[in-house]
Amino acid sequence: MKNTILVTGGAGFIGSHLVEALASGDSNTVIVFDNLSTGRIENIPNLENVSFVRGDVQSEEDITQLFSEFTFDYIYHLAAVASVAESVNHPLETHRVNMDATIYLLEATRFQEKEVHKFVFASSAAVYGAEPTLPKTEQSIVDPITPYGIDKYASEKYVITYGQLYGLNVAVARFFNVYGPRQNPSSPYSGVLSILVRVSKQLRKGKNSLFQIFGDGEQIRDFVFVEDVVQGLILLATKKEIQAEAFNIASGEKHTIHEIITICETILEINIPLSYGKTRKGDIKQSYASIDKIGKIGYKPQFTMRQGLEKYMMYE
């Protein structure tokens, strides 16, 4: 059966990988809805069964227009201001995108004539905040400490509540630190790995470069390769028994920043010069996940840190 699938934020880093995977099944038509604020048109696969609609998720009018043109079988809501720092600097503006827009989309989905098979929302490990108990399970205390984390959690609650109140088929994915090709390294708030990979490539070409660590380099993170995130998202969408629940999507591995630098140095046979700056506001010392819950429905990461980094570095 032919499915029409909406991916908001599909021109972004994670969204574009999801679109690629969804479009590879020729029975799917994929609609990318994005305002290209951080996403890029070049990220969207140039395929017959993928269409791009330029629009803003915080505009009720744009959402209404979108749903008047299409009826969706699946919806993946990834559009967001994905920078925690941006939310700290502009809490009101980011709130409109990171939370209000979720309700517009849920409302449009609720009133769609055909029942959606699944509405999957992209949340974040940021909902857990700085509470120190580890690893983070879906039962862990939720205590977000930034506007970004608060909006993600409030959105999650709306999504789950729409499932419970109106019987909408929904699921929530809490991503840990995602890395991989097409992650933008040019903003000062970029993912640490995209910056590290850029620095490594410059050094490999014989250029001078330096990698700046905020803090002592011993902070622990769970970095998950983007293709594994896509695997998790599609599982949550397609497993019918999943209804109105949140799931961690992570690698289940933990690494310090120093360890990751060593892996990069080994892969590329280089030395990466380091400089150390102050810990950034809101940075958490340790964050890693239990993936037992999503593991029970068949999720299995395909990439170790080294394999993911090798694939990332081969790209371009």
Ligand SMILES: NC(=O)c1ccc[n+]([C@@H]2O[C@H](COP(=O)([O-])OP(=O)(O)OC[C@H]3O[C@@H](n4cnc5c(N)ncnc54)[C@H](O)[C@@H]3O)[C@@H](O)[C@H]2O)c1
């Ligand atoms: N990258 C990570 O490590 C990570 C971790 C946890 C959660 N997430 C979440 O995953 C999702 C995707 O993040 P990403 O890393 O791919 O970031 P990204 O910035 O590459 O992608 C976000 C996309 O949303 C689009 N967008 C932003 N505001 C919009 C608006 N008002 N209307 C329409 N489109 C809009 C952007 O243009 C971009 O294409 C986000 O919801 C983010 O919060 C990411």
